[in-house]
Amino acid sequence: MQDISLHLLDIIENSVRAGAKHIRIRIINDAQENVLRFIIEDDGCGMDAETLALAQDPFYSSKEERVKKVGLGIPLFKQNAELSNGSFTITSEPGLGTVLTAEFERDNIDRLPMGNLKDTLLGAILGHQDVDFHLSLIYRDQDKEQSFHFNTEFIKEELGGIPLTYPDVIEYIEQSLNEGIQNTNMEDV
């Protein structure tokens, strides 16, 4: 993966495959603490301790129908976080869901760039209309904090059955995400 936003997309797909109906994504860009933190929380099927350990192994995949039993998504994300002097943790409870936290040292030379966060979020939100996304983007610096919150549950309610891939809705969501990403300095981080 060339950037962090592609890893994020991959992780969101894992949550969807685990049957999540609500996915909460928090991204914190903290200039003072020198950290870029991603917290992805879902209410999918979760994993027991054994599966959780295996999920971080590249030669494990939960996809039983597959001939090729390789699952690189989580191991690669973990590796990239750790390469930038960051950290990576997953906690999970069968039947309750999974929480994944990845931290990157913001000014580390080996940190991957954020990449196109807007396209990741737009694709995930529109590509999974039966899943609700709660998104929080937070930027912190010495004495200021800027945040952006976006809740698709609320938008779907207002739209009353109009699909999210309706042309004007695509534009609405894209522009909203754009504003939020710019206001929290996540565009070129």
Place this chain on the structure above:
Amino acid sequence: MKTLADLKKIREKAQEEMKLRNSQVRIKIVVGMGTSGIAMGAREVMKTFLEEISQRNLTDVLVTQTGEKGLSSMEPVVDVIEEGKPTVTYGNMTPEKVRKVVVEHIVNGRIVSDYVVATGK
């Protein structure tokens, strides 16, 4: 700033249009978004479909994402599903190929056979 009032306007406009049509969704596009698909550019493929729908004002097309299907060597992979017709699977997709598929297949109903990797039921 995007506001609630904007959403209400969209809803009214869309409901008006849907009254004139019987079915809501004519054609469904499914973009494979597994790890290998993402690494090969599936996000850009998804984005291009959304752009085309928005620019061409295609109100009866639905785009969704799905996981891997075992066609890793042909990623990014896209399914086009139309009621009463066999599913068409396109492989090795790029934004340019997406634009062609939208014009030829989605708008004009002509399958772009050069990009097809499988057809199903």
